[in-house]
Amino acid sequence: MAKYSTRDIVLTAKSSNGNKEFKNLHFDIKVQKTLSGIPNSSEITVFNLAQESREFLSSVYDGDGKSKIEITITLDDKIVFTGDLVNVGHVYMANSADWVSSLFLAEGWNAYQAVVVKEVPAGSTREKAFDIIADELKEFGVEGKLIEGLKSGCGKKSIAKRLLVSGNIMENLKKLINDCMPESDVTIENGQVKAIGKNAVLEKIETVKDFLEPPTLNDTGLSAMVQFNDNFTIGGKIKIQSKSTVSAFGNLTTNRVQKSRVSGEGTYKIIEVSHSFDNFTDKLATTEINGVYLP
Amino acid sequence: MRENGLDRLINGKIRETLDIIETSTYGEIKAVNTNSVDVYLPQRDETLPDVPAFTLQGGGEYIQFPIKEGDKCLVSFSKDSALDWLSGNDIDSTFSFDLSNGFALVGLDTLANPLPLTNITTLKVSKVKIQNDTAELIATLSDITQKLSDTLSGIELMTFASFGTPPVNLVTFTNIKTSLSLLKTDLDTFKE
Numbered sequence: 001m002a003k004y005s006t007r008d009i010v011l012t013a014k015s016s017n018g019n020k021e022f023k024n025l026h027f028d029i030k031v032q033k034t035l036s037g038i039p040n041s042s043e044i045t046v047f048n049l050a051q052e053s054r055e056f057l058s059s060v061y062d063g064d065g066k067s068k069i070e071i072t073i074t075l076d077d078k079i080v081f082t083g084d085l086v087n088v089g090h091v092y093m094a095n096s097a098d099w100v101s102s103l104f105l106a107e108g109w110n111a112y113q114a115v116v117v118k119e120v121p122a123g124s125t126r127e128k129a130f131d132i133i134a135d136e137l138k139e140f141g142v143e144g145k146l147i148e149g150l151k152s153g154c155g156k157k158s159i160a161k162r163l164l165v166s167g168n169i170m171e172n173l174k175k176l177i178n179d180c181m182p183e184s185d186v187t188i189e190n191g192q193v194k195a196i197g198k199n200a201v202l203e204k205i206e207t208v209k210d211f212l213e214p215p216t217l218n219d220t221g222l223s224a225m226v227q228f229n230d231n232f233t234i235g236g237k238i239k240i241q242s243k244s245t246v247s248a249f250g251n252l253t254t255n256r257v258q259k260s261r262v263s264g265e266g267t268y269k270i271i272e273v274s275h276s277f278d279n280f281t282d283k284l285a286t287t288e289i290n291g292v293y294l295p
Numbered sequence: 296m297r298e299n300g301l302d303r304l305i306n307g308k309i310r311e312t313l314d315i316i317e318t319s320t321y322g323e324i325k326a327v328n329t330n331s332v333d334v335y336l337p338q339r340d341e342t343l344p345d346v347p348a349f350t351l352q353g354g355g356e357y358i359q360f361p362i363k364e365g366d367k368c369l370v371s372f373s374k375d376s377a378l379d380w381l382s383g384n385d386i387d388s389t390f391s392f393d394l395s396n397g398f399a400l401v402g403l404d405t406l407a408n409p410l411p412l413t414n415i416t417t418l419k420v421s422k423v424k425i426q427n428d429t430a431e432l433i434a435t436l437s438d439i440t441q442k443l444s445d446t447l448s449g450i451e452l453m454t455f456a457s458f459g460t461p462p463v464n465l466v467t468f469t470n471i472k473t474s475l476s477l478l479k480t481d482l483d484t485f486k487e
Binding site: 117119122153154157158159160161162163164166167171175178179180182 | 315331339341342343344345376378379381382383384385387388389390393394395
């Protein structure tokens with residue numbers, strides 16, 4: 001298999017059975033981060049893993065159904081993604097004499113599965129309740145971090161009764177957040193559980209102007225593809241600048257009804273980021289961003 | 296008919312949604328607090344804390360029965376969040392059909408240990424208070440009985456001292472006083 005890319009990709013697997021590093025192999029990697037309430041994920045195709053490595057990865061599940069292997073993807077010495085190994089499969093391709101392994105990672109997978117039965121003391125605010133429940137995720141390496149919403153208003157109101165929190169922790173956090181801010185998102189990113197209100201946005205802003213293909217406008221926002229860039233944070237902001245409104249926006253004419261967005265320029269809340277890269281073809285490493293327009 | 300992938304996905308999501316919607320369920324009183332009860336849900340091995348209990352009342356008047364550990368109840372969960380309403384806050388939350396929104400209706404029995412149904416109205420109590428803002432009925436009746444007994448004692452003395460041959464003999468007074476005493480004892484069993 002020819003190698004055109006100079007990218008350096010390394011997978012580091014941590015497990016109670018020991019750690020393992022996978023490098024100098026051909027990798028094809030996709031990473032998807034989203035605010036939609038499902039875990040951020042990565043699909044990895046790796047070629048010609050040694051038998052011992054295939055067996056190591058295949059021992060993914062513990063007796064209790066939790067993933068016991070955590071994998072970190074490093075691209076040119078930068079960590080791109082860390083997630084629990086959720087699924088793995090190995091296929092021998094007879095025509096090319098390659099072993100092809102497919103790995104599926106989900107960020108905070110074990111934390112997403114975690115359940116709790118806990119009582120929140122009477123007199124607690126919702127903000128306090130969030131902290132108490134989110135604390136239960138620490139054993140999965142996830143810290144609670146309240147971004148918006150419960151820090152003021154409804155979140156500061158004291159509740160006269162004790163609360164029983166029972167069941168899936170992430171679902172309970174989402175319920176608690178939505179109690180004050182309907183349609184808000186709760187997600188795990190970079191080891192932190194984040195809650196972001198529907199109309200809230202993180203202050204971090206990135207300006208985007210060099211597109212690989214014309215951005216596409218849709219009913220609520222836009223989709224844009226740029227060269228690989230891991231500075232985009234879901235829930236953060238992007239400022240879209242086009243060099244030419246005529247050439248930069250692919251489906252401009254279909255969106256002319258939205259006068260305020262006729263150029264597509266403006267500020268958007270990032271709701272999804274997808275990275276795609278490999279280390280054995282001449283394909284560009286790309287990042288696709290889906291954003292919701294911020295008036 | 297076998298479900299295809301899309302059916303499975305949709306049905307799975309519907310089941311997930313139904314699973315987190317609380318409607319009503321049965322339970323047992325585990326603890327009686329000052330203003331609420333803790334309800335044990337044996338089917339889940341969980342205890343709901345600080346559940347408001349139903350009291351038959353209206354216009355500031357009420358019939359309140361004692362609640363004890365082990366009493367059976369039905370817990371009903373409201374669609375709208377009760378957290379703020381119960382806490383006296385402005386209401387702006389949406390905790391729909393959540394375990395936190397339970398209200399306990401105490402007074403259910405299992406079929407294994409039922410309270411037999413009857414065709415008459417029965418009020419069976421151990422202690423009872425029937426009161427308004429100024430008096431309590433049982434105490435008043437008890438006091439009346441005591442006063443009657445005291446009056447009889449006075450009449451008894453006056454009769455023997457004043458008239459020689461009493462119109463009512465001593466045995467009769469004694470019997471009436473004994474009866475009054477028994478009535479008072481009975482009445483006093485209702486007192487708190």
